[in-house]
Amino acid sequence: MNAPATDACVDVTTRDGVVEVALSTEPCNEIGEPMLDALEGVFHSLDLDETRAVILYSTVRRGFSAGADLRALYEGLLNVDESEQGERIEAFIHRIHALFDLIDQLPVTTIAAVHGVCFGGGFELALTADIIVAERTARFAFPELRLGLIPGFGGIPRLERDVGGAVVRDLLLTGRSYNAAKAVSVGLASQQVGRGEGLEVARAIARQATRFEPTVQAQGKAFCKTLPTERLDAEKTQFLEMIQRPIVREALRRFVEDDGPMPWLPGDA
Amino acid sequence: MSTVHELIDLAASHFGVDGSGLAPDDDLFASLGIDSVKALELMTELELEWDIEIPDYELREVKTFADLAAVCDRRR
Numbered sequence: 001m002n003a004p005a006t007d008a009c010v011d012v013t014t015r016d017g018v019v020e021v022a023l024s025t026e027p028c029n030e031i032g033e034p035m036l037d038a039l040e041g042v043f044h045s046l047d048l049d050e051t052r053a054v055i056l057y058s059t060v061r062r063g064f065s066a067g068a069d070l071r072a073l074y075e076g077l078l079n080v081d082e083s084e085q086g087e088r089i090e091a092f093i094h095r096i097h098a099l100f101d102l103i104d105q106l107p108v109t110t111i112a113a114v115h116g117v118c119f120g121g122g123f124e125l126a127l128t129a130d131i132i133v134a135e136r137t138a139r140f141a142f143p144e145l146r147l148g149l150i151p152g153f154g155g156i157p158r159l160e161r162d163v164g165g166a167v168v169r170d171l172l173l174t175g176r177s178y179n180a181a182k183a184v185s186v187g188l189a190s191q192q193v194g195r196g197e198g199l200e201v202a203r204a205i206a207r208q209a210t211r212f213e214p215t216v217q218a219q220g221k222a223f224c225k226t227l228p229t230e231r232l233d234a235e236k237t238q239f240l241e242m243i244q245r246p247i248v249r250e251a252l253r254r255f256v257e258d259d260g261p262m263p264w265l266p267g268d269a
Numbered sequence: 270m271s272t273v274h275e276l277i278d279l280a281a282s283h284f285g286v287d288g289s290g291l292a293p294d295d296d297l298f299a300s301l302g303i304d305s306v307k308a309l310e311l312m313t314e315l316e317l318e319w320d321i322e323i324p325d326y327e328l329r330e331v332k333t334f335a336d337l338a339a340v341c342d343r344r345r
Binding site: 136 | 306309310312313316317322324325326
């Protein structure tokens, strides 16, 4: 086993060709520039001759990831000149999409072991994986409509690829969260496992996947998993149009100031 | 046992608090000392225990154990 490589946001360990990427940023692995930088560093430097599988998981108590760093986004909107905001957001979205497409299409089996909160951009990151293992505590949600947005990191096209339209509409149009059992029942997650068992189960899946000849494994994956490119492009266009609207800044302000127990639920209209 | 008392017992046991001091009309978030993540945990435990689904948006008006029990009773 290689010694772990530590970035401020992620820890990476490689054992027997399986790269384990631990999201490790309090409070809940929010995805902003630092996390994006860290994940790009990991996935742009993967040795694909030596890598046989990748596991994504979190070491943070609250969960896998609460999604986009909304506080950083709000502060950016306050502190960056309006004439520059559109360009900066667009650049960020293009970077996120490029990274998530890269993870999505890696020629090795990828597994996301999810516990706790897996919301918004965090859910979108999990959806880049081939297989999702959901611990008992896992909860999946797309709460973006409360911010005046649709998910912008490729989540809806990837969800559409995996589950039926009714499930997509239920998740997006209500913002509700699904528990692990529900996620498995609709085909979003492959297995529900006990609290704390996600990483070990993911390792077992990785060991099984690495029993297959690498080229065969890669070809099998390429045959059954294609990138929904047109829908991803449509999502980027829609998201970048919506984020320019004033209601988004107001919704972000309300989120940042919300001290209620369930900030992911929409406020009163 | 009524739903609200089952709920109180389950929540108290899960969060390691003394359930004997909890009443149906108590503010469940304050009396359990739970944040948003723990609120989700409680939802999950109730859903799995009773094989029901509790859509998050139904919790917007929930303040007390009795309020939450009413939400669960609609699905039991």
